[in-house]
Amino acid sequence: MRFPSIKTLAEGFLSTLKRYPFELLFALAGTIAGTIEVELKHLNRIDEGWLMRMAMTANLGLLLSLSATLFTQSRAMSKRNSFLIKLGAAIFASSLIFIIDPTAREADYIRFFLLSLAFHLLVAFAAFTGKGQVNGFWQFNKTLFLRFLTSVLYGVVLFLGIAAAIGATNFLFNFNFEWDTYVILWVWIVGMFTTTFFLAGVPINTAALDEDLSYPKALKIFTQYVLIPLSTIYVLILLAYEVKILIQWSLPKGLVSDLILSYAVFGILSLLLVYPIREHDGNKWLKTYARSFYFLMVPLLGLLFVAVGARVFKYGITEWRYFLIVLACWLLFISVYFLAFKKQNIKLIPISLCVLTLLSVYGPQSAFSVSMYSQRRIIIKFFEKHNALKQGLFAPIDSTHVDPKAASEAVAQLNYFVFKYDLSPLQPYIKKDLTLVNDSLGKLTGNPKSDIMISRYELREAKYEWIRKYLGLHHFDTWYNKAERVINQYEFIAANKIRNIKGYDFAFDPGYLTDSLSDKVDGIIMNSKTINNKVYILKINNETFRFDIAGLADGFLKNLKKMDRYKQESQEYDYQNTYKVPVEMLEIAKQGRGFDVLLVIESMTVSGEKKIENANPNYPNIGFAYYIKRK
Structure with missing residues (x-):
């Protein structure tokens, strides 16, 4: 391979x-937008959003401007008209940032x-x-593809x-170029x-390409022996x-849609790649293959319509199902066209697909409007069913008169809706x-005196939690299991952060232990581990101390009425209950032959639903430390 010289690159640029x-x-x-976002890692949500929008707009602007340039060049327009069209395309693309x-x-x-x-x-x-x-x-797009590679x-x-x-400079001269330098370089x-190198290779005289009959032999081999x-x-x-499925008379699996689309992609791509040589001697079989491909697409598209329709009927239309339906209709149109007409124009493929893609972006017929109306209708039906639609407005649901499974499904639907379409469509x-x-x-903000805003992900979560509480669905989560359902969260934290460590020799702080942790000091080897987050074990040399966290948590849960005096009134969510308890209630002491150990808990969260028979509370990791005294 011959790489271009600096002079050639400069002239080309x-x-x-x-x-x-x-x-x-x-x-x-x-x-520049990408560089700023990499360089300034701690951006607030608004600045980060504008940089992302700027990068997206730049991508769309480049493509639309290139399309305008190619169009004006092919029409041999005057400089004035050409500039006005390209300027209009650039202005339109720039407006997309808003x-x-x-x-x-x-x-x-x-x-x-x-x-x-x-x-x-x-x-x-x-x-x-x-x-x-x-x-x-065909020759133009072949050139673009090779230039891109x-x-x-x-x-x-x-x-x-x-x-x-x-x-090398980092290693030899002790420079300190960090990871972001490589990202910015990329x-x-x-x-x-x-981008510049690619644009330099875009053909200028597109009209002359119609006379170019060259065809890469490797392309035919790749198509004939790989794609087909x-x-x-x-x-x-x-x-x-x-x-x-016809014999068993059963509904097709969802994965069949992806397989049919994969077949369509491979087939259409292979036919496009061999299009210029389909009439050559020795290649007559390509016409037979093309007709058989489109003929076999028809029954497969019927299977695709059935697979998508079954899920639309049950779960409504989502963007992905909308795209599947549109692609199925497009493939049916293309198949009928290439089967019915002898004089075939392959330009119809990108033109028709471009039009359908644009129609699916904005407007009442778009993927987002259709799926939004469909998903919103499912939420409306839930409120209608439970008599919570008063004068066209949602009323809070009475959680005691609603099936938990149905409510959890509604919460999951609401979660999907808010994260996809925001609150405004409601x-x-x-x-x-x-x-x-x-x-x-x-x-x-996390701190009322701080100017740092929450991230966009936290904002979406906050919107979801707000609407869930507003509609009376805050007692339910996005999943449901009759044997074990988490809808309440109990957090027990120490009232005082200052601990009296008098009389102890060491403090061993494993933090939020997830597996095991070992350490040693003054000839003492300590190993801490947990069993299902219920039992915490500390081994000091040859002595083992077991701490029953589940027993401590169960004691709190069984006496919640007595614990009410420690309950904090200000709660972010209704299902979250926080208790500030005396430090002594979060301590477990153990005595051994050579050591005394005190397990000190800073915070402990237990999730569970006590009203459901046979429910098992969930014990997440706790924040704790061991205080150790040598005898």
């Missing part, structure tokens, strides 16, 4: 900058992915929007070389070097499975102003 100014400007903006906000809506991650996919597809055909030029379209290879080699040089290589055999194996397995059914609630929760 200047030429690329002249041809693609908007594209490189977006690449620079995204690279629309996409994944820190507030989890669904915006998927929206970004869909927009990026649609704009990638737009790049594929932007220079070939006119009639014909099918061969030029070359750019990645050059970028990886450059990164490894510079990273090795940085590591960001700049991917953001600027590989793989797709054949998939279809045989799927057809055998379809026969099986506004028509909530009396309180959710905009004010969102603002209030967003200003929460």
